[in-house]
Amino acid sequence: MLRFFGALLFSLVLAACGGGGGGSSSNNDSGNDGAKKSATKYLPEGASKPTSEQAGWISGVYDAETGSDNDEIYYYIDEEGVVHTYDYMNDGVDSSGNCYAVAANGKANYQLEGKQLYWVESKQEFAVNLVDDVKTVVTLGVDGNHDIDKLVLAGSFSGSTGLFMKLSSINGKEVNINLALRAAPVSSPTITDIKSALCE
Numbered sequence: 001m002l003r004f005f006g007a008l009l010f011s012l013v014l015a016a017c018g019g020g021g022g023g024s025s026s027n028n029d030s031g032n033d034g035a036k037k038s039a040t041k042y043l044p045e046g047a048s049k050p051t052s053e054q055a056g057w058i059s060g061v062y063d064a065e066t067g068s069d070n071d072e073i074y075y076y077i078d079e080e081g082v083v084h085t086y087d088y089m090n091d092g093v094d095s096s097g098n099c100y101a102v103a104a105n106g107k108a109n110y111q112l113e114g115k116q117l118y119w120v121e122s123k124q125e126f127a128v129n130l131v132d133d134v135k136t137v138v139t140l141g142v143d144g145n146h147d148i149d150k151l152v153l154a155g156s157f158s159g160s161t162g163l164f165m166k167l168s169s170i171n172g173k174e175v176n177i178n179l180a181l182r183a184a185p186v187s188s189p190t191i192t193d194i195k196s197a198l199c200e
Contacts, residue, residue, distance in 0.1 A: 042135040043118055043127045050119035050126065055081035057146035058126065060185030061194065064108045066164050069093060073108045073180065074100075076191050081117040081126065085109045086194050099199035108180040125150075134173045138181070148183040
């Protein structure tokens with residue numbers, strides 16, 4: 001009888017230890033929720049990570065050159081809706097070699113690097129906040145064919161085929177935004193071309 005209670009007590013102790021591990025995992029999930037809440041803080045209600053189908057609507061390489069400085073810069077929206085920025089380093093503005101580098105601080109779209117676009121179903125648009133602690137929401141509206149048909153920054157500046165803005169401040173807060181967005185992707189270079197020629 002004593003052995004039975006000893007075995008039962010041992011089993012309860014093991015079960016209690018196992019339960020503690022599960023609680024630890026739950027804490028990690030709430031950390032991810034906190035990061036998502038921070039990223040979506042200024043976005044419209046209902047903003048959520050896009051499905052692969054939704055992200056696929058706008059996935060592609062876009063030309064970010066404004067034409068005013070001949071700086072050849074591209075951005076790529078991947079299949080998960082994450083933005084990546086690339087600066088061609090042999091375009092006359094930069095002369096570091098025949099390769100692509102991640103757009104440096106101050107270059108067009110540098111604040112978009114690594115940012116997740118969020119889908120807002122009620123507005124049929126993708127949205128992202130550029131500067132973490134300032135409301136600087138960029139939205140990419142899509143039409144019935146799922147093509148980008150409207151680009152808006154901070155609810156005030158918009159364009160249907162392109163949006164090119166340099167702002168040092170918004171509402172008295174320093175932001176140093178250099179934004180160059182287009183509504184249609186380019187056919188060349190492809191993301192394969194860019195990735196095969198990344199600078200070392």
